[in-house]
Amino acid sequence: MKKLAVGIDIGGTNILLGFVNEKGEILDRISWKTASFALAEEWVTLACDFILEKLHKYPNVIFRGVGIGAPNGNVYSGSIEHAPNMPWKGTVPLAQMFESRLSSKSVLTNDANAAALGEMLFGAAKNCRHFIYITLGTGLGSGIVVDGKLVYGSDGFAGEIGHVVLFPNGRPCGCGRNGCVETYCSATGLKTTYAEIRQKKNLPPIPHADAKYIYQLAVNGDKEAIQAFELTADWLGLALANSVAYTSPEKIILFGGLTQAGDLLLNPVKLSFEKNLLHNYKNKVTITSSSLTECDAAILGAASLLLSM
């Protein structure tokens, strides 16, 4: 019998849910605005109703359960733990809530880990035993795979490359520390870098210049925008070269909004990466973009938590 799982991607803005089969096809989808639910319970009830209703459509399958990717998701506790950008505060035991309502297995982990698993089952990391997955959005998330398994670590919070200090005493980070990779290598980092370059040249600030806007400027030949991308790529190349010294992956896969800049970002990242690699690792590690579309990857990744079991 064929296997089926539900994948749920929870973000600060949207919640996406889909039924996923073994081929990585998304069969039924639904989405909600996260802010519509003051309490997690309200949303869980709606989600379970949807799942139970649709399950009737698939009588001859083994339903593996509900996989969830969420910010600050902890695989060991099955809970979202103190996620800063969520309306649901404190510890939210989502996996347990789904298990008790559906009598099916539920696994929850952080969004980057889930996406890494999705990429391993259905995307650019197929047949890859050692890779690092980097999500470049507002911040920088990461999932690390060693010997075909996600590294969760002793507490479920392994893989926070965005919060490795790249420049000691550098830019202030949302985490309360300074110089974290994500303050340089993310959409937010790019924005800061662009503003800093303009300031140094005594050019007036452009407050609405977000990553997309800076990308357009760069494509149209704006010097400061091009320089901002070059610096971001330089720094990301260094941060990734440092990461290789931990787990020596075959691949690094980049995912998320900022990768929409394509070769404008990817080519200089590759150059900086090779330049900064320890000789042992040179010309061994491929940097590539995700082969999944952004909306699908999150659902596929979450469903992979159960389909890969």
Add this chain to the structure above:
Amino acid sequence: MKKLAVGIDIGGTNILLGFVNEKGEILDRISWKTASFALAEEWVTLACDFILEKLHKYPNVIFRGVGIGAPNGNVYSGSIEHAPNMPWKGTVPLAQMFESRLSSKSVLTNDANAAALGEMLFGAAKNCRHFIYITLGTGLGSGIVVDGKLVYGSDGFAGEIGHVVLFPNGRPCGCGRNGCVETYCSATGLKTTYAEIRQKKNLPPIPHADAKYIYQLAVNGDKEAIQAFELTADWLGLALANSVAYTSPEKIILFGGLTQAGDLLLNPVKLSFEKNLLHNYKNKVTITSSSLTECDAAILGAASLLLSM
């Protein structure tokens, strides 16, 4: 029947060999000066003669084979690959040489990985599933254990924390790059730091001031020596805090010459480490010294490669 293995530690100066039983007792030992052997074959012949001769003393054991820890040792190829401080140049397929001469299994890995495994079987990492092992000698070596297994990565060279860049464009490193952790956090790093502090204060250089000498000065109240230890500890604490964001270990175990400084190094390292940790990890990770003596650890570690199988 009881198990027995041979552990061999190969260094630029000495080669140590011992028979090790399951309790972690070293039964027979021998050592050589590495420089006495222009070719690896010459030494392998002597080592095999010793092993075969002594094996007769243990008739009722299962001999598991020969474990080897060596600089630039690669577990996948069983070879020493281009080790900079060894008389044997190029690629030396030591594991294969032992296997063909002894008809027993032989496993080779880098010295820090071997020591990490020894610590897991017989030392401070017993029953520990997630830890990072740091050897603080002339350089900084490391072994990373995830879920009870050494991380070797795609090419066998995972775990080179000494060559993560701590300060971009920092001190020149023997690897040809700049700002590597080991240029700051090692016996060599301490020496450089002490010299830099004296220079800044216009004090005359002390060319013979090595790590031991600087330690003695610090114990006797020398301000610059104390400051050198404080800075080294600050930097090591930061480097270790960064490492936690990759694999989220329960423990970090420090080993090697520089740890003989005891609390003079360990206490400020712990302070800097906690200060620099991302909030997720605070008050969860123990930093401790190895519980094995330096000479034994290397042999036990190498033998563990086979005893742990």
